[in-house]
Amino acid sequence: MPDGKAAGEPCLHLLEDMRCALFGKPERPAVCGTFKAMADVCGTSQAEALWLIDELEAATG
Numbered sequence: 001m002p003d004g005k006a007a008g009e010p011c012l013h014l015l016e017d018m019r020c021a022l023f024g025k026p027e028r029p030a031v032c033g034t035f036k037a038m039a040d041v042c043g044t045s046q047a048e049a050l051w052l053i054d055e056l057e058a059a060t061g
């Protein structure tokens with residue numbers, strides 16, 4: 001996604017089972033490979049992570 005994505009829109013490379021289609025491939029963006037999961041961004045569950053990212057996108061979009 002060379003032009004990025006709009007807030008609330010999933011990455012084009014996110015598979016239905018929530019895995020990354022580019023994982024392990026050189027074309028995976030460097031920022032994805034260097035991201036470290038943190039409780040204040042990821043919470044303690046997938047549902048909490050999705051809620052938190054919605055909040056962050058709404059606050060910064």
Ligand code: SF4
Nearest residue numbers: 011013014020022032
């Ligand atoms: S890790 Fe990066 S490229 Fe892969 S699905 Fe997530 S945002 Fe997209």
